[in-house]
Amino acid sequence: MYADLKPLEFNAIRRLLERLSATPYGADAARGLEPAPDLEVARRMQRSVDAARALLDAGRRPPLGALPDIRAALRQASTVGASLSGQALFNVQAVMAACDKLADALREDAAIFPGRLEDLRPPAALVERLERTLVGAGTLRDDANEALVTLFGERRQLRDEAESVVRQRMQREDVRALFEDGEKVGWQNERAVVVVRATEAERIKGVRRGSAMGGRDVAIEPMEAVPVNNRLEAVMGRIGTEQQRLFRDVTAQVREHVEALQAMLSALTWIDLALAAGRLSQAMNAHAPRLSDRAEVELNEAYHPLLLAQFVDGSGPRPVPLTVRLDARDRLLVITGPNTGGKTVALKTLGLLVAMAYCGLHIPAERDCVIGCYARLIVDVGDHQSLHHHLSTFAGHVEVLKRVLEEADGSTLVLLDELGTGTDPEEGAALAMAVLDELGARGVQGVVNTHLSPLKEYAADREGLRNASMHFDAQTMRPTYELRIGVPGKSLGLIIAEQNGLPSALVAGARAHLQRLAAGHD
DSSP, rough: OOOOGGGGGGHHHHHHHHHHOOOOHHHHHHHTTOSSSSHHHHHHHHHHHHHHHHHHHHOOOOOOOOOOHHHHHEEEEHHHTOOOHHHHHHHHHHHHHHHHHHHHHHTOOOGGGOOGGGGOOOOOHHHHHHHEETTTTTTEEETTTTTHOOOOOOOOHHHHHHHHHHHHTTTSSGGGOOOSSSTOOOOEEEEEEEEEOOOOOOGOOOEEEEEEEGGTTEEEEEEEGGGHHHHHHHHHHHHHHHHHHHHHHHHHHHHHTTHHHHHHHHHHHHHHHHHHHHHHHHHOOOOOOOSSSSSSSEEEEEOHHHHHHHTTTSSSSSOOOOEEEEOOOOOOOEEOOOOOOOOHHHHHHHHHHHHHHHHTTOOOSSSSSSSOOEEEEEEESOOOOOOTBBOOOHHHHHHHHHHHHHHTTTTTEEEESTTTTSSSSSHHHHHHHHHHHHHHTOOOEEEEOOOOTHHHHHHHHTEEEEEEOOOOOOOTTEEEEEEEOOOOOOHHHHHHHHTTTOOOHHHHHHHHHEEEEHHHHH
């Protein structure tokens, strides 16, 4: 389903899911979440969320924590001749281990992923190779291959020889007193050295290799140790060359398994997003709507999820649930009444819950709900005035109406806020009636908000249209935000104006003018 998500503030739902995801893969999927293209895909997504919610409700927490992002490393490894760093290979190893552990934990919850849960299993040959190659956070093992075994054996022998030469120099009578411990040999970049006070450095013939203790001490390589240190340095160069060759070799093996690793990450991404959706469902006490093959929507005491989240965290009042139904008989709902009554919230609630259902997400409602088959969700909400494009509010609405008339058909759900506003009220009402005529003839379903009084009588006389209004409590003189189907809204502008502080005499004068205007129309 294609949907206008921005006016519904769908990004806020994405952000909630992103915060509830565990990995960078799930977080990216949450940021890019879109309604499924059709109901079958939406059902697959919903089954995954159902399984995740059941798993979480059972008190089980899959072993899925923060993981490194290896996608860039896999792209690099795909290039012939590439060499991944030890840290990058260690990250690949860590993600593979986590996926293997997750596959074990989800053996009884295969419904959480619509593909094969075995896709989570990493390539066994690559797992074994990295275990033989790496130790710790990206460091190559000394025995990663036979060449390194030989080279590190030479290194140990040369280090022992270098230490012996330096130790002999330290124990000679002319400098023995300079050292508290005549057995302790220093090392500077794999070269054996002695460390002495800078004031005594001239007593040892050799090469200065650095300083310590803020310049108080200096490291000196005795001349006797230079030959063996040179041989040791040469061996270290050969070790470095062999390690780089090994990194390229292991990277080539990663490249052989890139397709399997990509499938593993796809499974991980899906599961992480499903678990995030399950956590969101728990937080909202939500449940899955029934996805119907017909063009229909039925919400029974359903809540706007973002207003509900504000209520839960204490930053907003308890939202009023919405009950509404659209089907082949009652296709278009015309909600009239004052601007303060919550018409726009009702419209956004409907649109947001439909979009969420097509993402497989659960929706917060007191009773069972139905979301039907729609190819498009077109939404016109908000002030379209644009100084940059020099469009008036009315012209902005007209642009949306043009798109509605180009695209809308019997598989379209249309949500139009303040239809007919921004121009002369009589012209606006006439235009709104013509638009509703056209939408009705096409079998389009949707909700239209307006405060234009002529549309009340119009909706009452047309097949497929129903009046509705947001209830206003005459006792408290406040809106209740409750949608009442079949009851047209009352014009309460003067009452609200008086309640909000306009002088009573001025309001009384306005009422007199209103009576004369009504008499003139009669």
